[in-house]
Amino acid sequence: MKKRSESIKPVLNIAEQAESKAAQHYARHKENHQQALQKRDELKNYLKEYSARAQASNGEAISPAQMQDNRAFLSRLSDIIRIQEDVVVQQERHLEASRQEWLSCRQQAKSLDKLALDYQAQEQRHAEQIEQRSSDELSSLRHSWLQRQRIEGM
Numbered sequence: 001m002k003k004r005s006e007s008i009k010p011v012l013n014i015a016e017q018a019e020s021k022a023a024q025h026y027a028r029h030k031e032n033h034q035q036a037l038q039k040r041d042e043l044k045n046y047l048k049e050y051s052a053r054a055q056a057s058n059g060e061a062i063s064p065a066q067m068q069d070n071r072a073f074l075s076r077l078s079d080i081i082r083i084q085e086d087v088v089v090q091q092e093r094h095l096e097a098s099r100q101e102w103l104s105c106r107q108q109a110k111s112l113d114k115l116a117l118d119y120q121a122q123e124q125r126h127a128e129q130i131e132q133r134s135s136d137e138l139s140s141l142r143h144s145w146l147q148r149q150r151i152e153g154m
């Protein structure tokens with residue numbers, strides 16, 4: 001008969017693979033989130049720099065068309081930043097969902113691992129009990145044999 005600790009191993013392996021896959025998925029979402037944050041920050045810095053340059057050149061004579069182009073560009077850049085902030089929020093949701101999935105898989109794998117260890121401990125105790133019974137029986141037989149030898153030797 002197959003030991004319980006052996007029969008649970010395939011299930012444990014599947015759970016560990018699922019945990020590993022969920023951890024990789026979580027790492028990918030974490031990286032995507034970091035990239036989205038970095039892109040948003042770069043866009044904000046570019047907007048700040050461009051605005052500062054535009055204000056610094058206000059003392060210089062620029063045409064109304066140039067001024068209108070600058071405002072349109074700043075407006076479009078602000079729109080892009082808002083879109084990127086939406087991307088960041090979406091990436092945060094994906095990140096949290098993948099984190100929860102990973103934690104769930106991790107907990108399941110840990111529980112199955114603990115169950116396998118419990119099964120092994122039970123099997124070890126059972127084997128020790130069998131060994132103790134065998135030892136007790138041998139000791140009892142030896143004791144009986146010695147008593148018979150003494151009685152017969154009298």
